[in-house]
Amino acid sequence: MKELLIIGGGPAGIAAGVYAARKKINAAIVTDVFGGQSVVSADVRNFIGFTSISGLELAENMERQLRAQDEIEIIDGDRVISVEEKEIAFFAKTENGKIIEAKTLLITTGSKRRKLGVPGEEKYDGKGVAYCSTCDAPLFKDKRAAVVGGGNSGLESAVDLLPYASEIFIFESSDKIKGDAITLERLSKENKVSFLTRSEILEIRGNGFVSGIKYKDLKTGEEKEKELEGVFVEIGWIPNSDIVKNIVETNKYGEIIVDHKTQRSSHSRVWAAGDVADVLYKQNNISMGDAVKAVLNINEYLNSRKR
Ligand SMILES: Cc1cc2nc3c(=O)[nH]c(=O)nc-3n(C[C@H](O)[C@H](O)[C@H](O)COP(=O)(O)OP(=O)(O)OC[C@H]3O[C@@H](n4cnc5c(N)ncnc54)[C@H](O)[C@@H]3O)c2cc1C
Numbered sequence: 001m002k003e004l005l006i007i008g009g010g011p012a013g014i015a016a017g018v019y020a021a022r023k024k025i026n027a028a029i030v031t032d033v034f035g036g037q038s039v040v041s042a043d044v045r046n047f048i049g050f051t052s053i054s055g056l057e058l059a060e061n062m063e064r065q066l067r068a069q070d071e072i073e074i075i076d077g078d079r080v081i082s083v084e085e086k087e088i089a090f091f092a093k094t095e096n097g098k099i100i101e102a103k104t105l106l107i108t109t110g111s112k113r114r115k116l117g118v119p120g121e122e123k124y125d126g127k128g129v130a131y132c133s134t135c136d137a138p139l140f141k142d143k144r145a146a147v148v149g150g151g152n153s154g155l156e157s158a159v160d161l162l163p164y165a166s167e168i169f170i171f172e173s174s175d176k177i178k179g180d181a182i183t184l185e186r187l188s189k190e191n192k193v194s195f196l197t198r199s200e201i202l203e204i205r206g207n208g209f210v211s212g213i214k215y216k217d218l219k220t221g222e223e224k225e226k227e228l229e230g231v232f233v234e235i236g237w238i239p240n241s242d243i244v245k246n247i248v249e250t251n252k253y254g255e256i257i258v259d260h261k262t263q264r265s266s267h268s269r270v271w272a273a274g275d276v277a278d279v280l281y282k283q284n285n286i287s288m289g290d291a292v293k294a295v296l297n298i299n300e301y302l303n304s305r306k307r
Contacts, residue, residue, distance in 0.1 A: 001089055001101045001102060001103060002026055002027060002028050002073070002100065002101065002102040002103070003025050003026040003027060003102065003103050003104065003302050004020055004025050004026070004027040004028075004102060004103070004104050004105070004106060004295075004298055004302070005027070005028050005029075005030065005090065005092055005100055005102035005104070005105050005106070006020065006027060006028070006029040006030070006105075006106045006108060007029075007030055007031075007080045007083075007092065007105065007106070007107050007108065007109055007243070008031055008036075008107065008108035008109035008110055008240070008274070008276070009029060009030075009031025009032075009033065009034040009035070009036070009063075009066075009076065009108075010031075010034075010035065010036020010037065010108060010110045010274060010275075010287065011035075011036050011038075011062065011274065011284045011287050011288045011291075012036075012108035012110070012273045012274030012275075012287035012288060012290065012291035013029055013031060013036075013106075013108035013274070013291065014029075014034065014062040014063065014065070014066050014288075015062075015287075015288035015289075015291040015292050016029070016106050016108060016273065016291040016292070016294060016295045017029045017066045017069070017072050017074075018065055018066055018069060019291075019292050019295040019296070020071075020072060020295050020298075020299075021066075021069030021070070021071035021072040022069070022071075023295065023296075023299045024071055025071075025295070025298070025299060025302065026071075027071070027072050027073070028072065028073040028074075028075060028100055028102070029066070029072060029073070029074055029075065030075040030076075030078055030079075030080055030092070030094060030100065031075075031076055031078075031079075032076070032077065032078065032079045033076070033077075034059055034062070034063040034066075034076060035055070035056070035058070035059025035060075035062065035063065036059070036110055036274075036284075036287075037110060037111075037275070038055040038058065038059075038284055039055045039056055039058075039059045040055055040132050040134060040135045041054065041055035041134050042054060042055070042134055042135075044058055044284070046283075046284075046285070047284055047285065048285055058284075075094070075098065075100070077096075078094045078095055078096045078098065079094060079095045080092045080093065080094055080100075080109075080243050081093055081094060081095055081243065082243055083105065083243050083244050083246075083247065085247055088103065089101050089102065089103060090102050090103075090104075090105050090247075090269070090270075092105075092243075103269065103302070104269045104270070104271070104298050104301065104302065105244070105269065105270045105271070106270075106271045106272070106273065106291070106294050106295065106298065107241070107243075107244055107248075107256060107265075107270065107271070107272040107273075107276055107277075108272070108273055108274045108276065108287070108291055109239075109240035109241070109243070109276045110239075110240055110274055110275045110276055110287075111237040111238060111239045111240055111275040111276060111282070112237065112238055112240060113131045113233065113236075113237060113238075114233075114235050114236040114237055114238050115233065116148060116201055116204075116233055116235065118201055118202060118203050118204060119203045119204070120203050120204030120205055120206060120210075121204055121231075121233070123204075123206070124204055124206045124209065124210045124231075127206065127208070127209045127210060128204075128206060128209050128210025128211075128229055128230050128231060129204060129210060129230075129231050129233065130230065130231070130232050130233070131232070131233055131234075133147075133156065133157035133158075133160035133161060133232050133234075134160055136230075136232075137157075137160040137161045137163075137164050137165075138164055139164075139230075140161060140164050140165045140229065140230040141164045141165075142164075142165075142166050143164075143165055143166060143228070143229040143230055144165065144166055144167040144168075144169070144226075144227070144228035144229055144230070145161055145165045145167070145168055145169070145228060145229065145230035145231070145232060146168075146169045146170075146171055146213050146226070146228055146230065146231045146232065147161070147168060147169070147170045147171070147232045147234055148171045148201055148231060148232065148233050148234060148235060149171070149172065149233070149234035149235040149236070150170055150171075150172030150174075150176075150177040150178055150179060150195070150197070151178050151179050151234070151235075151236070152178075152179045152180055152183070153179075153234040153236070154170060154172070154179060154232075154234040154235075155170070155177070155179035155180065155183040155184060155187060156179075156183065156234075157232045157234045158170055158187055158193060159183060159186070159187065161232070162187075162190065162192075162193075165192070165230070166192065167192050167194075167228070168190075168192055168193045168194070169194050169196055169226060169228065170187070170193065170194070170195050170196065171196050171199045171201060171213075171215060172195070172196070172197045172198075172199065173198065173199065173200050173218070174197065174198070175197050175198050176197065177195055177197065196215070198217065198218040198219050199215045199216065199217060199218065200215060200216045200218055201213060201214075201215050202214045202215055202216055202223065204231055205225075209229070210228070210229055210230060210231055211227065211228075211229070212225055212226060212227045212228060213225070213226050213228060213231060237275070237282075238254060239253065239254045239255045239256070239275065239276045239277075240276055241254050241255065241256050241272075241276050242254075244256070244270065244272075247267050247270060248265040248266050248267050248270050248272070249265065249266035251278050253278075255276065255277055255278040255279075256272035256276055256277050256278065257277075257278050258271070258272050258273075258277045258278060258279075260279075261293075262293065262294070262297040263277065263290055263291075263293050263294035263297060264294075264297060269301075271294040271297065271298055272294070273287060273290040273291035273293070273294045274286075274287030274288075274290060274291060275287060277290065
């Protein structure tokens with residue numbers, strides 16, 4: 001039986017793996033892929049120690065550092081699909097049918113994009129519907145694009161589209177654009193950007209490729225249509241906490257509730273760090289620091305059981 005199983009190989013999981021190995025904890029890490037969400041980022045400029053680095057290079061560096069440790073078992077290309085607790089052990093079952101037994105768990109599964117759930121979204125995913133402006137904005141050169149969501153992610157998405165799209169429509173269901181004032185000010189100066197507050201998306205239309213968006217003007221109740229070629233969905237994230245919802249407490253967003261001094265969850269042998277936890281700011285540096293904190297606390301816990 002492993003002393004620790006780390007689930008998820010983004011920045012949090014990798015940092016945890018390196019620290020667990022250096023503390024000589026008998027640990028394993030399981031992940032489908034290494035690197036996490038910012039792997040798609042063309043240019044990460046706030047990762048301490050690098051003035052500028054691509055998300056992919058950052059992910060490769062992190063994975064290399066983890067693989068340089070010989071104290072940890074690495075299971076990649078696989079996902080945990082369920083976790084069960086029996087007496088003092090957890091049994092994590094993977095997609096490939098592996099069962100990993102561990103005394104403690106560190107959940108670093110991060111989060112995934114929230115979808116609109118309207119007709120046409122799935123059909124035109126990758127055919128005009130996009131979830132990563134950093135990756136896909138250049139595909140909309142001289143095209144009209146909608147950004148759904150007026151929070152920070154939505155505004156950042158619109159900024160990414162500025163050098164490419166001919167027109168940008170920012171749809172927001174509430175009556176206020178909630179993103180940073182400074183980015184809002186910048187976008188407001190652009191003639192090609194318009195803000196459609198109190199607008200609810202009803203359908204994404206197309207003919208092989210996105211051709212328009214149908215929405216409801218919540219001020220008048222009127223249903224309207226806008227012709228465009230791209231829809232960037234930026235309405236938030238869903239924490240990947242489903243696999244442990246039966247054993248730990250989560251908040252209304254589905255984030256695992258942790259003690260922020262130790263990262264320990266409501267279960268005394270389960271810790272969580274990174275975007276899956278109820279941390280206020282979702283950032284690479286923060287998720288790594290929190291994961292390190294978790295491993296140090298897990299190490300103390302394991303040592304205290306040996307005394
Ligand atoms: C486009 C983009 C750009 C960003 N740019 C920056 C930036 O410039 N600077 C910054 O600080 N932050 C940035 N962020 C935020 C940053 O990427 C996240 O805060 C960070 O990745 C969180 O790390 P994490 O390890 O908690 O989770 P994640 O990065 O989400 O990693 C979780 C990992 O766990 C794996 N996983 C999930 N479920 C399972 C399972 N059941 N079994 C096994 N493995 C599983 C996933 O495949 C993934 O590899 C960006 C995010 C995005 C989307």
